[in-house]
Amino acid sequence: SQKIEQNSEALNIQEGKTATLTCNYTNYSPAYLQWYRQDPGRGPVFLLLIRENEKEKRKERLKVTFDTTLKQSLFHITASQPADSATYLCALAGSSASKIIFGSGTRLSIRP
């Protein structure tokens, strides 16, 4: 069955450093991969989308890479800030984008 794995352990980073989160998947060939941010008790908020034919996508301090050979995406936050502390979710979708499945998320804490 399709499976998405994200860092199960919480990630603690010093402010100003780069945070790197990992998303691995199996038994799936997604056409699109997305990253969301979720704060406690709130709905997720979309951050970035990358297509299968794209290697890298950037948005301000965020960078996503997508390696379909390794079946892995890396999500980077540069110059991290305490306000970046949240849970980050990886999501995959097929070519029709009709069914979107999520990983379990990685909790990121940025300490001052």
Next chain:
Amino acid sequence: DGGITQSPKYLFRKEGQNVTLSCEQNLNHDAMYWYRQDPGQGLRLIYYSQIVNDFQKGDIAEGYSVSREKKESFPLTVTSAQKNPTAFYLCASSIFGRPGELFFGEGSRLTVL
């Protein structure tokens, strides 16, 4: 302002009772989704609908039912057949067929007493 509204935000029910969670969007999106989230876990897909009067089961549809009579509305009923209904329920919408982002509501937290 456009967005997705879920209600109620908190809901308590007794075992054996059905409960319906409301989800309304004014984004003119074609596709709508229901996800369930348990503590410390990711989102699991319950049902999704791409157009009015049509919907598909997700990975954990047993014990749930939905309807899509209007484009802007996608209510979820948690039936008494759902063995472990206590969870955080999230509704989302997107433009069908485009790999655009999902827009989520603020969620409904259901507790079965």
